[in-house]
Amino acid sequence: MLSAKKSGNHERSQPFVFILSTFISALMTSTLVACGYQFRVDGPGPTIGGAAASISNEPPPRLIIRTLLNNSFEPNLEMRYTNYFRDEFSAGSGARVVSESESADLVLTGQILSVIVPTLSFSQTATLESRTEVVVSVLVEDVRSRKVVWRQLAKGASEFFVTPDLQFNRALQNRAMEQAGRFVAADLAARFLLQLETGALTKQASVPDSEPQ
Numbered sequence: 001m002l003s004a005k006k007s008g009n010h011e012r013s014q015p016f017v018f019i020l021s022t023f024i025s026a027l028m029t030s031t032l033v034a035c036g037y038q039f040r041v042d043g044p045g046p047t048i049g050g051a052a053a054s055i056s057n058e059p060p061p062r063l064i065i066r067t068l069l070n071n072s073f074e075p076n077l078e079m080r081y082t083n084y085f086r087d088e089f090s091a092g093s094g095a096r097v098v099s100e101s102e103s104a105d106l107v108l109t110g111q112i113l114s115v116i117v118p119t120l121s122f123s124q125t126a127t128l129e130s131r132t133e134v135v136v137s138v139l140v141e142d143v144r145s146r147k148v149v150w151r152q153l154a155k156g157a158s159e160f161f162v163t164p165d166l167q168f169n170r171a172l173q174n175r176a177m178e179q180a181g182r183f184v185a186a187d188l189a190a191r192f193l194l195q196l197e198t199g200a201l202t203k204q205a206s207v208p209d210s211e212p213q
Contacts, residue, residue, distance in 0.1 A: 061105040063095040069111035074177065077112055081136070081181045088185035094196045110138030117173060120159060131159045132176035136184045149204040150195055156183035
């Protein structure tokens with residue numbers, strides 16, 4: 001009878017021991033973290049599919065960006081937009097932008113197709129908010145094969161509020177055109193990087209010309 005009672009007490013004490021050990025482990029872990037100890041895992045960590053990400057050893061292509069043609073009704077946009085393109089492609093296209101005097105692998109040309117300023121909101125007497133919409137077309141040509149390896153159309157937009165001051169409104173519109181141009185340049189640089197990483201530009205340059213029928 002006594003042994004059975006001891007066995008029951010032993011079984012009831014097991015959950016308490018487990019809870020106590022768990023609490024002590026958690027307390028030790030929090031103490032180590034509070035004292036400045038950190039657990040680190042070296043290396044790049046696991047990747048989806050178990051394969052390491054491939055790193056290309058190919059040097060970045062050298063890209064010339066020529067001054068855009070301005071076919072819109074807004075004057076003096078071509079140099080500003082060309083500078084936006086050079087900045088954005090230098091930062092995020094995967095290519096190395098070079099000057100006209102240097103040797104290059106690719107040449108980018110393009111044109112500003114249109115700039116429109118539609119009304120977004122208005123009252124019975126005045127316009128309250130407008131938007132600047134810009135459309136730009138670009139193409140990239142391989143210098144060696146003289147083939148167009150990439151062609152893209154991009155749009156950018158930026159809103160601005162309209163005030164009773166006409167001169168200030170023009171300054172706001174100019175600022176919106178600048179922002180729209182930067183958006184277009186950043187978008188095209190990201191699209192170009194995707195083409196470069198997938199090897200689409202190289203494949204397009206190596207495609208032989210079709211023979212005339």
